[in-house]
Amino acid sequence: MNLELTPEQESFRRAVCALLCEESVREEVARARRLPADQEPGLLEVYRRLAERGWLAINWPAEHGGLGSSVVEKAILTEQMIVHGIPDVVHTLSVDIVGLAIQRLGTEAQKRRWLPRIAAGEGAGCVLLTEPEIGSDLGGLSTRAEPDGDGWRLHGRKVYSLKSQFADLALCAARTTESEVRFHGITVFIVPMRAPGVRVEPLWSMSDERFNQVVLSGIRLTAEDVLGEVDDGWQVLHDLLGIERTGIEFEAKARRLLDAVLDETERTGSVEGSEYGELLVELDAEVWAGQLLAWHALGDMLDGDLDDVRCGMAKWHTTETAKRISELGPEICGLTALLSARDAEAAPGWLLESAFRDAPGLTLASGTSEVMLSLIASAGLGLLG
Template structure:
């Protein structure tokens, strides 16, 4: 990016923004937005976005995309969030599982799974995290045992989002146990309606619900092995780096700060002190820096340069910033605004409940710091 966009990119952004501000899209987005612990079904909204060709603009045309650049896809992602579109389906289905299929899927897998995703007719979730392994995928215990031409997967996955609505799960499981912490891991595309799959809700305070997925000898065809057998860890490493652009967390932070300012203006703007104005200025400065970090990562990925350290920095900074803004903004609405349940107040309450998970998903802040520290140690040792 280098701090600017081309004229074509700006025209594209304007067209996308105009489409997303239509009455039809805005009504569908409002109906899909959770509040007060209630999570609506966002699939009708995504079917509409699929009809408008806005879900997978950077995918090849033969898979349902529009053949545009990754930069254009990031522009769409920005405008989706700014238009009030809940982004979890897009992040999980398109940016993670869809990207995995593009990166490592067979031609048959791409032809089968990608076009329905592009049309907003099929949705996916990620089945990595386990109760005892947490964010350390090297500690996963789910096992995929060979069964004729396919496999049977047994294990438990936790903390996946939108799982009760999805059709497909990208599941990490051990195909060769006992070969080492990060060896013998394979990736599978699991039919979430298959016998042996049980999805239950994990109690929480967020408007989006986490789920537990129990897999009891679930039959998976050999054709649903994604990438080479036992080579899941290198693929996961590369995909996680692509996932950690920080853009989605940045957009949440931006939206939450805007809601805080809206609450201030609607409340008692004359009571805004110099100290509060200074803090708002600091937040805007941090957001500007955060935006540059995210787009530097996106620009690198678009040029086939995946920098593990840069992605760790972007993910750490953006998720910590979003969480900090949410905590700071929680006390801004006045008692009267809280009683009236204004739009800004509802957004900030939801943000406060969602924020703790941001520093955990896609790798905890501690893991990001470890990646950075390892890089500094390597530089210090002259490697």
């Protein structure tokens, strides 16, 4: 596997870096990082600037707002946005997960309806999967799509949905048919989030990223809103979760966190003569290993083969590494690491305090570490018969 960028890809990486280093972008990022605790960034002006160049969804066809490039260019953009501290959750959800799922599985009408607005940085998507009581056990869904003429009425409650307060659309899993086979009879719908019958309520937590509860009270959907086939949503979810698990964004976050720790220890000299030097070398090796795993998984996607096991390995390793760095940051850097980015004494763009609060969620989202290990053991190693 060749991990070297082509000259064209390297030129694109430098061009993205130049844009994200512009003073106006850095000012926008600084403002976003210092928003009050009950606010958070949604769609950003830098998204629109990237979109003007066709970069925000660069791997989509031109008719949908991209440049028809590969997922490699898209991964380069994602890495650079995270490295430069651009709030990325809305972008990742909208383009890399929701948009890419519609791009791969949607009808031409669905693509024309939803993708250009996302690619222009003017619309956002979210995911509605998790429910109370069942967590991420999607075979136990209680959200129901009840028949209504030539369509359905959607009833249910979804929880722990990120950025749904900004979203125009959501990918929502609901049960359309009762079946003895628990994974049969599930359908994935594209839900317009601004329609009557959709209510978004905050679920406050320690994280800077607000979780939401989304209550679905009879919103009417038709066959035009179905992603994939009716009752075959499990296959759609399989593809959707695979898209989430390449690990690209997590390896980039791990690198940015470790660089912040290294910068602080260099500034203070706190590592000299301590036991942390060897640990930092070890963490650096783990970050590099995560990058290799993530790009290998991405290479499979580029070849049209989404390898579940490789994606599971990448997701497990990159999130565990980012979590470990987040938890060790305060130990290595001392009390400085506990300064909020909103604190006047914090370094510009300081992120370790926020990362420490976010750390537990890294290994829960998109499939827990335990689920990833089970997948690797069963499908990859054949250990669970």
